[in-house]
Amino acid sequence: MKKMKLIVIGNGMAGIRTLEELLKLDPDLYDVTVFGSEPYPNYNRILLSPVLTGEQTIKDIILNDLGWYEANGIRLYLNCRVTQINRARKQVIADDGTVAQYDRLLIATGSNPFILPVPGNDLEGVITFRDIRDVDLMVDAATRLEHATVIGGGLLGLEAANGLASRGMKVSVVHLGPTLLDRQLDAAAAGMLQTSLEMRGLSFLMGRQTDAVLGNEQGRVTGLRFKDGSELDTDLVVMAVGIRPNTELAMQAGIYTDRGIVVNDTLQTYDPRIYAVGECVSHRGIAYGLVAPLFEQAKVAANHLAFHGIGRYSGSSTSTKLKVTGIDVFSAGDFNDDNDTEAITLADPVGGVYKKLVIRDNRLVGACLYGDTVDGAWYFRLIREAKPIAELREHLMFGEGALGDTGHAGEISVAGMPDSAEICGCNGVCKGTIVKAIREQGLFTVDEIKKQTKAASSCGSCTSLVEQLLISCIGGAADIKPKSEKPMCGCTEFTHGQVRKAIKEQHLISIPQALRFLEWRTVDGCASCRPALNYYITSTWPGEAKSDAQSLLVNERVHANIQKDGTYSVVPRMWGGVTSAAELRRIADVADKYHVPMVKVTGGQRIDLLGIKKEDLPKVWKDLDMPSGHAYGKTLRTVKTCVGKEFCRFGTQDSTGMGIALEKELVGMTSPHKVKLAVSGCPRNCAESGIKDIGIIAVDSGWELYVGGNGGIKTEVAQFFAKVQTHDDVLEHCGAFLQLYREEAFYLERTCHYLNRVGLDHAKSRVVDDAQNRAELYARLKFALSFEADPWAERIEKTPARREFEPLHV
């Protein structure tokens, strides 16, 4: 079958990203031709600023070299400008006479710098800052000329000014408005920025409107004249006063345009054969000039070009960052305060910090950060998630890291770290390695960084540091998406939430059913989606759906924890940590009989037998004659207790008894991730309830319940949830909270992450404030638990299950 023809006009970031997405979806669908007006292969335009300063080279910022085009069979015309689209004939015609045929056309012509319509704007020495050629001109000018003037105090203008200054020129910035970066910063932050740029030697002429560019007889620029009559001598003028979507070609071809080429939510123009992406388009009235939205558009356009028909582009929240080394500016969303909004500001002028958060209708809608941009990624996520922030409000200003910092060396600002600083402790990856990968390989997402560098790919505690690095390298181009917006894995377009909803609404009770109904891209799913699907299905349909052994991780399958050398660790359950002489002796006997190399008491108040051979597991469990401790898998682990009022002088309640009751009730409970509880008998809190998924503290008049604590990767202090009176109240509240978590959390989300996503108030409203809903949740949990049996009791009795553990002798 003959391939369809796809022509891409524009060899920039939006067009080529669309091709990359398309090649992932269907590499063989099209015969592809790309026209690029520049002489370079696709490069990372947003990194022109560091090239100008000399921090990077052109080579560093090439995203796809010529080999890539070749390897993917793409016909590439460089230095070749398309001059006409003939829609009737489905042809494009280029300035070198090339005529090419298309079935589908993708316009990605980007934008042009706006040139002020003043006399002299065409003099020699008047340039813009858009492409590699401009950078070459500026680098060259800096070697010969003395005084440069940048018109425009926006992001691009300031980056140009900083670059020229760092190349040794005396630089003035002329700005029409009263403050710099007026689209990104408010007056307070802009003032701090101006001061700090002035300290670097830049000078500013604010509130000046350029009336004319002055020149000499040789037709070379010599200065500027302003509306107020004043003049400024200069050898070079860089116009950085904005960009205009490049719509000329489309207009000529009769394609509907307003500010840009008008596209619908599938990025289709008014001609259904023609798509457009990037800075040249106008979507819902907005023309984006930042990379992140272009990438989102690319994904959707590729999807439709591949005839998948999935995906709508509904606009983007954007964030920007000033790429001037040593000056941290970040803004996101709509940070201009108006009558509908509420602003929270934090100002520390001497400390060099200014932050403004803008809230509308109980949602964060904008953020403007100067000096300390560490929480930019967090604010940006909050803006995109549009989560109610009432309960966060008091803490919002203090950032995501406020609650705990263990696990990433307590460093909170990556900008100031040396290249040799280790970011990922698990895999020993340094800052320099990550930054290099981001730059040289053109990475835009944490997932890409994980793949390329291994950073953040093990325990994940450094994820937020990696996000910060990404933002500090590429600013608004960083693609930071919350899990709730991401597809579950590469096998599907659907998010965790959508999959879960379908399982419930469609009564899907097996993985094959779910894969079929949800039109999975892969036949059997993958190692990432199968365990999640298995959990969603079995937790939604207890009793009906059967857990699929092939979808369980090895530990859950063999009900023991696999060790480095392939042996297993066995942890029998001790209810509430209480044991007996008889149990200790049985454990001792097992340790001797099976030559267990290490016996260790665990922090979860149990005893761990390490180094047991797989084939011994059933015998070990039989000899132990104790229930499984589930010290593996996504289930209830332990309920830690202190000795409570039965023994302790300080105990106010029987905490041990409460712990045992909870553990006996919840044993075997599967959940999105492991669940740990603790019960302390008084506020001295010897069971360390403050870092458990549910922590219970007995007080004189009842029990305080805390939720969402975590003692692991990132220490999270549990938050107060409810105060209840009776033993049964504790069981019901804990059970109902856990059932809510079981029903609503995404797979692998711990309670702290779940609560961070849905909000503590949500959980309180469903469990604490709504007695009927609480009772229903609790009843559903009890129903689900009624199907759980001890896995080892089962295995010891039934021969088939046991066979799995017998060694194969071949």
Place this chain on the structure above:
Amino acid sequence: MKKMKLIVIGNGMAGIRTLEELLKLDPDLYDVTVFGSEPYPNYNRILLSPVLTGEQTIKDIILNDLGWYEANGIRLYLNCRVTQINRARKQVIADDGTVAQYDRLLIATGSNPFILPVPGNDLEGVITFRDIRDVDLMVDAATRLEHATVIGGGLLGLEAANGLASRGMKVSVVHLGPTLLDRQLDAAAAGMLQTSLEMRGLSFLMGRQTDAVLGNEQGRVTGLRFKDGSELDTDLVVMAVGIRPNTELAMQAGIYTDRGIVVNDTLQTYDPRIYAVGECVSHRGIAYGLVAPLFEQAKVAANHLAFHGIGRYSGSSTSTKLKVTGIDVFSAGDFNDDNDTEAITLADPVGGVYKKLVIRDNRLVGACLYGDTVDGAWYFRLIREAKPIAELREHLMFGEGALGDTGHAGEISVAGMPDSAEICGCNGVCKGTIVKAIREQGLFTVDEIKKQTKAASSCGSCTSLVEQLLISCIGGAADIKPKSEKPMCGCTEFTHGQVRKAIKEQHLISIPQALRFLEWRTVDGCASCRPALNYYITSTWPGEAKSDAQSLLVNERVHANIQKDGTYSVVPRMWGGVTSAAELRRIADVADKYHVPMVKVTGGQRIDLLGIKKEDLPKVWKDLDMPSGHAYGKTLRTVKTCVGKEFCRFGTQDSTGMGIALEKELVGMTSPHKVKLAVSGCPRNCAESGIKDIGIIAVDSGWELYVGGNGGIKTEVAQFFAKVQTHDDVLEHCGAFLQLYREEAFYLERTCHYLNRVGLDHAKSRVVDDAQNRAELYARLKFALSFEADPWAERIEKTPARREFEPLHV
């Protein structure tokens, strides 16, 4: 022996507090006479505002009723004004003709409201707001008159205005300056305050200078005329434009005065027989108008009146609070920003929150809080401690509660809590009970609240809530002192720091020596100071000083943990949590042989035998044949470990081995409080290092050390301390940090509290940055540890020690 005569002129808060302090020191020294010009016994003047609003009654605010004077043998003249002091004859003469003789005279005449020197200021209906009579006048006026005008928008003026409004009057406030509370708030906060008072119906005339009070023919006030010619009709005028020290009597007697009666640091006037305290005095040029400084003065004056000769008054930092229910305003220190200072501001106008922190020379010097005053007490402590705040700076605005809130039900604002809310979980004390005690019993310190209500007297986790309650009830009168400024206990005037210094400098190696040198007030010290002294002496002079058994708490004396029923719990040590079949069997045997009612695995990775009789302890230890776990007392407890790279798939280092090495090195180390360590083999942090005094996390390239975590009463997340490479580095850094803590922390200060006091940077500079100092600290620790032996090994061998455990048969 005939008693000396002491006369107190003034029956107010300062004078009577001085008497109270004096009676505590030496109840029989003086024959005391008090002259009071009001008809009431000593009352709490700062609570006149709630009396005016009707929230409290006169009865509620009486501090010492007539019975108190009688019980203490004090001659009290009420309604009696002293008109003359005859210093030559050492007499005072009162307006009723009474003549009284003194050996020592205490002037506590307080202050007078300032009356504007304008025509009409003596008309009927022009009053002030100073005493009970003024309140009576206002309450009466509110029943008959309609429109009240308060001149002065300071604390007192606004409280008067609010009170009159709440009694139903239409109230205008006339203020000279452009903003309210200009001595307490900056313009931003003042604007928010004004808006919120306007919403309560108050109206404001700002920037108006009163020119005359207008009246009718009956000599009754009818209005005000201002400098700008405008007039205001009114039925009542309250002048609240400031106070003036009442120095008339002193001046008349020829005692040197400037603004007030001039006193030196012992509160002595220029006549050595005459002391003065309270609002009437001028100390180092400052006349205080708030209660807290007066109480500090009272303490010092009493000391000198009692001829103890200890104590100097060196001035006070002050804090104030507007006592208007529902409007939270708090300010402390010097919050007016100037050229020397740096201000950090947080503004959330819609949320009704404004905070300003003023920093000078890296110290917090002032705070102004509107809307959210929860952290007022913390800021006030920081101001008084004058601690460098560089490392806190980023978090300063966030408040003290930022790091964790477990243990006091997560509530952070007491103002909004209902009276029935439980503040102290240990003792079941509600907010209402505490507030009632503060008001009715005139409490000013947390210690007094502890004594009267039991709140905060057990685990102490609610201390900061109690401080907040104190501030919200009595504002600036709350006496909130950091431990470092308080005397060690009632036996001495010296602080922990002073005692420790003396022990070192004077080479004091026994408790009797120390008590003698430091002139202890009690013969043998008390249960509070003896253990502290014992720790300071033994830790300062290891090898030389011997631990005094009588100064140890019972657990430390018998080396086991006493339980509720008088039995003991025994926890043998398992190095790094690792045990063996043989140990488990021995434990099982002991459990059976001694009928141990409960065997429980602990969160510290050991096994606890509960319910052992005292007389069985030596035998149990002998049979166990394991070292003591020191699960009692102020020593190293456990070093928790995870299984590390020896077994775990994720482990990056041998964490178990490291834990064992640390535990073996540090075993037996005495310390100011218990010390817990943990070592995790990777950032997954299964040993929960984030809440330990020292938490260690292995990473691919070495070890990260965290310090100051706490999993108990208030969950505190450990802070990053250092990253080190080798096994020996870990031992040395941990040892040096612990030795620093041993040398510098006050007795019963956990590492988190110690670090909170001295600052993490201090510890880093001594241990991490200074290799020589680190080596010296480590060497001192090793020297001290060289004298430690296992306490049970000792007891089992030596008969005398063992005898203690044998029951007495009588």
